[in-house]
Amino acid sequence: QVRLVESGGGLVQAGGSLRLSCAASGRPFSEYAMGWFRQAPGKEREFVGAIKWSGTATYYVDFVKGRFTISRDNAKNTVYLQMNSLKPEDTAVYYCAAGEIWIGLTQRDYDVWGQGTQVTVSS
Secondary structure: OOEEEEEOOEEEEOOOOEEEEEEEEOOOHHHOEEEEEEEOOOOOOEEEEEEOOOOOOEEEOHHHOOOEEEEEEOOOOEEEEEEOOOOHHHOEEEEEEEEOOOOOOOHHHOOEEOOOEEEEEEO
16 A cells, blocks of 8 residues: 655745645555645645646646646655645645545545645735
């Protein structure tokens, strides 16, 4: 089974940018669709976006469209979440997840999860 480790979180001012990385090990990374989720304090974990096995297709929820970009480098076994124009409401723990479904829009569509990385956006 694949194992996932996120990195790149931190504190940033509103309007700033961060790039999260999710490094995979174990089962061939290219076999999985990869999703990003986030969970703010006191809220349910929510889907942010996903990228297909090949990297040829992506999907985003409306509240991040035009601001967030997901990409992957299968040679490096890594998926990225580039976050621009960050807002205080983007503050959350961000998780990457691996699944065999395209397009997986819910947590149940993903089989393996990383431990999460904290993103805090100050106003």
